[in-house]
Amino acid sequence: MELDVVLLSRLQFAFTVMFHYLYPPLSIGLGLLIVIMEGMFLRTGNPIYERMTKFWIKIFALTFGLGVASGIVMEFEFGTNWATYSRYVGDVFGSALAAEGIFAFFLESGFLAVLVFGWNRVSPKMHFFSAIMVFLGSLFSSVWIVVANSWMQTPAGYHIVGEGLMARAEIVDFWALVFNPSSVVRLTHVVLGAFIQGAFLVLSISAWYLLKNRHLEFARRSFTIALVVATLTSLAQLIAGHFSAEVVAKYQPAKLAAFEGVYKTEDSTPLYLFGFPNSETQTVDMGIPVPGALSFLVHKDFSTPVTGLDQFAKEDQPPVALPFQMYHIMIALGIYFIGLTCVSLFLLWTGKLFQMRWLMWVFVFSVVGPFIANQAGWIAAEVGRQPWIVYGLLRTSEGVSKAVAAEAVLSSLIMFTLLYALLFLLFVYLLDRKIKHGPDEDEKDVDSTRHYDFIDAISKRKSSASMMDSEVMSFRSNLEAEKGA
Secondary structure (H helix, E strand, O other): OOOOHHHHHHHHHHHHHHHHOOOHHHHHHHHHHHHHHHHHHHHHOOHHHHHHHHHHHHHHHHHHHHHHHHHHHHHHHHHHOOHHHHHHHHHHHHHHHHHHHHHHHHHHHHHHHHHHHOOOOOOHHHHHHHHHHHHHHHHHHHHHHHHHHHHHHOOOOEEEEOOHHHOEEEEOOHHHHHOOOOHHHHHHHHHHHHHHHHHHHHHHHHHHHHHOOOOHHHHHHHHHHHHHHHHHHHHHHHHHHHHHHHHHHHHOHHHHHHHHOOOOOOOOOOEEOOOEEEOOOOEEEOOOEEOOHHHHHHHOOOOOOOOOHHHOOHHHOOOOHHHHHHHHHHHHHHHHHHHHHHHHHHHHHHOOHHHOHHHHHHHHHOOHHHHHHHHHHHHHHHHHOOOEEEOOOEEHHHHOOOOOOHHHHHHHHHHHHHHHHHHHHHHHHHHHHHHHHOOOOEOOEOOHHHHHHHHHHHHHHHHHHHHHHHHHHHHHHHHHHHHHO
């Protein structure tokens, strides 16, 4: 059996990108929560928020380190596996990736030292400023990476120089590159997904502490802040996702057709809630359609047809099965996040949430949901773009390096798999240690649960003493009344 160098190169890059993408969304989401928590500490002076900030900064630093280590490999893969592609987009990506390094990575890594080691060395306001800068650095990093990727989806602000293998795209309008037709909506979609992922990690760890009856006040406050963030961002993601799908329908209709299993262009195009696309029969087997729903979402009426795959040449059609399932998994998880967080926020408002142990267990395991949703979204977007590596300009089969051997790609893929598996196990081990250790405590800042239990005990004793005093006074008054009689 002959090895396919294009397929192996795609698998290798997909694996390294997917592993790397476990960590940047966590950094972005945790960065937002750290800013909120430290801001609460500055506003209230309550030491519990300081403890919260210090603990989650440790988790943030761990994810940042793994993200950097796992992301370096991709830079080399552009040259080793995708030399033709790198030559084609190098002038375009050069400016975007340079901006990412200058405005994002250096900003984030520079202030990270102050954030992690600056306690008691800089003023509280300066430390809070460093938290904001680290968060903005992680956010700016996503901006430039998404801009570069969005240009591959909807190219703009360029012209083509050269021909054949020597052809390359050059920027003629930098701001058209930055604000290409899909960059803003895709960036919003990505950032909201990162906020959800970071919030659910905090929810999961906090719920575990509550179930184990540890660091209760710390866990309640962390859980409450993360729940509010998760609820708001999950609702916002529903809107952002809709606008993102509209952009896909306008600029990449073949991709939308793959997402929704639309093989034939027809009036009142249905929206499938579930199913299994069958490219041989051009149908969605075991599907549950909602008649006209896709037409309404795309065209705002129930009758206008949505462009199907039958409008594209066979060689220009993307695969359907994988993008369809990944797209629907992402949407299903998004609806799950909205339902879970909205119900939980209502229970929090009524004061019943933290008494529901089964729901806390749901939150402990729901942490995997945002990871799956973010990965599924990227798989759908990238596989749905096929057969183009730059949509409408350069095919994936044309972008691979001409000198690379399939055997070399396979051996490096196996090596990366083993290495990344070890890195992931190391991450899980270190994360587990930090969770089991919990937030730091000292003599000035004892566990709030013990503090409040002591206060409650004193209150009960005072209440009992007051009752005894009142009984003694009543007895004395009765005795004096009898003597007077």
